[in-house]
Amino acid sequence: MPLQLVEPKRLYRQIADQLAQLIANGEFPAGTRLPAERELAASFGVSRASVREAIISLEMSGLVEVRVGTGIFVTQEEAGARPRGDAGPGPFELLAARKLLEGEIAALAARNARPHQVEALQRSVKRLERDVDDFAARESEDRDFHLLLAKATGNGSLELVVEGLWNQRAELWGRLQRHFHTNDLAERTIRDHAAIADAVEAKNPERARAAMHRHLSRVTREFQRGVDQTAASKSTGGKPNHRRT
């Protein structure tokens, strides 16, 4: 099952981007070891050679350090952070912005999407269904879906905008490394994405916009709930160091 993401981007680049994204999200905090090359290859569904190439590009960027025979480590305290001094917008602002902008993007995509782009969207939904148990895969698939949607508008600038929105997200998640994710939540995301994709396929802009609004409103709601919960149980300082499989 080749990954076959967006389109004509070198594979190692895609992998590097996703890895960088995961690191930025706090999934792999600084200093931690990330999965072995073989594991990464398996989980990304690509060959080890491609993963190695991605690692090398990350190494070049100073994001990651390779120790032979031991593993690959996220570089401690690097300049990867923004030189942006101020706090920046909060998660709810971002979600509100996404609702406004991506709603229009969805509508435009419904107007302009070409058949192969619609297929790509549907494939993304399928992949999300398949990877419902894999947090990292889900995460990157989510991002891909929204990028694919932007691409479906046929407007490269919109693509860049959506990319920028996700970079904002990455920064946020780095700041408040909080991810309350349940499988239940993931399945609703699948349904939301499917609804959007279907509306695009039906070339129905209004429905696409509405579906996107519903999607992001739901995410906002869930996020609010999560914040409330953690705020309530703040007294217990125990960090359940959530580790993979």
Add this chain to the structure above:
Amino acid sequence: MPLQLVEPKRLYRQIADQLAQLIANGEFPAGTRLPAERELAASFGVSRASVREAIISLEMSGLVEVRVGTGIFVTQEEAGARPRGDAGPGPFELLAARKLLEGEIAALAARNARPHQVEALQRSVKRLERDVDDFAARESEDRDFHLLLAKATGNGSLELVVEGLWNQRAELWGRLQRHFHTNDLAERTIRDHAAIADAVEAKNPERARAAMHRHLSRVTREFQRGVDQTAASKSTGGKPNHRRT
């Protein structure tokens, strides 16, 4: 002849260093194609995978450009060092994206703007009137107006998005350094901005959105005219996606 791999240094690094050396020595002048990966592998006495890794590291450094199916080329005009390798969207795409997004932003600003933000907008228009003769000032004032409008939504993420849009614009203008600006055009921009600011002050979202749409449609039109003009004086017209040979 094969290089000595006794060093504990990673192989791809050694290869990359040697290739960089050859390029620096003028063995492979800028713009030339260097030997195929298979040949390089053979001549270095290493595997193609290692050569590929080296190439990737050189690519990261911007020393080299890879064109699939064609070959690996020494980067022509360095110094640019753009991390974004692809060509990126064109000016019309950007304008279309801005129309879509900034239209919504204007509408939201009309809803949310606080009095001091409205004042800031009006002041920006005033400044534009004053600096009508100063190209550079006009330019930065234009940008400020749109940023102020985004700020007036009260949503920091939207601000960042608009900032991103103007960064896209900056890149574009770098590529096609063509700015046909007349004072007549500047005055229309003033009127457009004033109309937007007034709509925001009147707290009328629909009018604000419409005013922004009119503004950017006009800019698009002017830009199209400019392109046609310059295209007439040159032989080729279509995409300015030039490749200097």
Add this chain to the structure above:
DNA sequence: TGTGGTCAAGTGGCCCAGCCACCGGACCAT
């Protein structure tokens, strides 16, 4: 007790052989 040695599992380093998609130029037909 603790010191040093052995060993196996796990990891990155590197290679091989092969298939694919893509590009570009030669070649041919219209």
Add this chain to the structure above:
DNA sequence: ATGGTCCGGTGGCTGGGCCACTTGACCACA
């Protein structure tokens, strides 16, 4: 000339394999 087809060359990527190194558990032996 124009447009289509074909084919060789090129990078992209795979999957399997072997090696050197690191680590930690385990086991003597003092």
